[in-house]
Amino acid sequence: MKTFKLENEPKIKSGFKTPDNYFDTFSEKVLQQLDEKEVKVIPFYKRNKIISLAAAAAIIFALLIPIVNKYRANSNELDEATIENYLSYHSNISQYDLIQTLDDSDIEKLGNDVTLEDETLEDILVSSPNIEHLISEQN
């Protein structure tokens, strides 16, 4: 087999061609691209600014999560009125059961809360049809 020697061969050209007039229109193409890029390009410092703003927003948002959660948990807590309503209308606990759980201090507190004038009390007792029954029960 004949040994191939590059220097003994006629110069081998790459054989690469370009379309006709390729270089005539090329510079125009590049300048057009530069114009487009100038509009689109966000300078690096601005991009940096956007990134830092986004990061700051993300951090604030992350910090807010526990606070919002706590707030939502608080608002989920039942207020007294709801509990009272529930106990009055939906539970099996009777008035008597409730009274059983009261101790002296509770009763005293109730006494403070419900300050009835003697007259009012009399009126209630007079108008109440069960008054006799209540009196006999007391005895």
Next chain:
Amino acid sequence: MIDEKEFIKQLLSPETQNTAFQKLLSDYQRPLYSHIRNIVLNHDDADDVLQNTFVKVFQNLKNFKGESKLFSWMYRIATNEALTFLSQKAKLSGISSEDLQNKTIDNLKADIYFDGDEIQIKLQKAIVTLPEKQQLVFKMKYFEELKYEEIADILGTSVGALKASYHHAVKKIELYVTSN
């Protein structure tokens, strides 16, 4: 020819920038095209990479320190763009860079912008078997006929190392062509 420093000044000054950049384009589009085409092999890819190269050159002109010649600096950008393009293309196709180049060479036969015969195809196939640096050195020396000093400045190596690289490349190519 005007002094290179003066030309760079014109490229950076808003009043003269357009004219100067036009001149830069017309002076360098052909040699840079050949350089890129020799690396990426097909015309459409070379066109893309050449455009990107000039856009990069334009955008980075203000950072050009004048430590090397404008010529070498632009060749360096073109080389990097072409090599990055090749590796990205190979990655996207899920094949190695060598396989991609072989495939491109096979397609050259049907390429209307390739005017070559068997020996040209064989030479290209032989070049693909070389390490990347030797490929570059061989193409720049043999096809583009750049001087060793110019190649050294572009690739940032010594002339001695380049000569050795070219010598190795030629030996391997001769061996490949002889046995194939």
